[in-house]
Amino acid sequence: MRIGILTGGGDAPGLNAVIRAVVRKASDIYGHAVIGFRNGWKGAIDAEVETLTPESVKGILPRGGTILGTSRTNPFKITDGVTKIQHTLQAFNIDALIAIGGEDTLGVASKLAELGIKTVGVPKTIDNDLSGTDYTFGFNTAVEIATEALDRLHSTAESHQRVMVVEIMGRHAGWIAIYSGLAAGADVVLIPERPFDLDEVCEHIVRRHHRGRTFSIVVVAEGATPKEGTFEQLADEKDSFGHVRLGGIANRLAPEIEKRTGFETRVTILGHVQRGGTPTAFDRVLATRLGIAAIDAVHEGESGVMVGLRGTEVVRVPLKEAVGVLKTVDDAIYAVAEVFFG
Secondary structure, three states: OEEEEEEOOOOOOOHHHHHHHHHHHHHHHHOOEEEEEOOOHHHHHHOOEEEEOOOOOOOOOOOOOOOOOOOOOOHHHOOOHHHHHHHHHHHOOOOEEEEEEOHHHHHHHHHHHHOOOOEEEEEEOOOOOOOOOOOOEOHHHHHHHHHHHHHHHHHHHHHHOOEEEEEEOOOOOOHHHHHHHHHHOOOEEEOOOOOEOHHHHHHHHHHHHHOOOOOEEEEEEOOOOEOOOOOOOOOOOEOOOOOEOOOOHHHHHHHHHHHHHOOOEEEEEOHHHHOOOOOOHHHHHHHHHHHHHHHHHHHOOOOOEEEEEEOOEEEEEEHHHHHHOOOOOOHHHHHHHHOOOO
16 A cells, blocks of 8 residues: 655644654555655645655654645645645555644545545644644643743743733634643733733733732733724734734734833743744654554545544544534633633
8 A cells, every 4th residue: 555644734743753653654564655745735736755664754753843844735725736636646656645734734634535535634733723632742842832931931020020921822722822821820811712801901910910929921822812892903814724824912912011001011922933843752652643543544444534632542533523613722721720810
């Protein structure tokens, strides 16, 4: 059997661990060949391929990023994009495809499976917002990076008696913000699931300062939005999947917080540093387990499924279920964080 593999969407720590696991078991245990597509769906469209072997994936387990490269290409938005993918698979005699990615990459995989292309998905997103799995690889690493940054900002905020507004990744779900905010003892956490009232945020900060605490840490997910009429939210351009290109909410919040509270306020935007670098041990193990499960599913003839973590077990779920509804922060965990606001 000849199996194609690609990584799409934003990079995440653990991608190389998945690739390594797929190649090692496919080659060493099943005797299958693995063909990598460069730069996500773009490589499948343009027939940019490379043969992957146990030798070529040696040493990539701890590496961040992806040796295959990635892109946010949407084949269904490109003229004859899907047809070109079908031609590429035929030209290289690909029997099945493993797609590693988030909602957009796996959304494409789900549609291709419906068209008869044997496809298995592996959930990847630092946002942890995919249904069908308790955790996605990359999330744990992102939380660790964000938590360390918040810990460091505590000391400088306290020294200068400032309010620090820290922008964390999270388009539609605030999992990184809420987890890192809780872990680092943030004073306010703003997430996409809960539209915020800036006056209430400022009241939290003022109340905290009146209690003798001379600094505050405000964590804001990049997709957080204000309640209608409470704070202007600027419109942004969109990508090929129709998503607004986010970033910069902290820069809009900080001047308003300073003006309304009178406290000096500074901004830190963690940005892509949350995606970079070596994955944590948790993400290496999870990614490896998911890679093994993906190649097992392909070997057994499965299609239209995603492998995911449920409790301590790796399971197979329909791709439609995985991408149908985003997994967002629930009220229970937000209630825990609210205890420490202000």
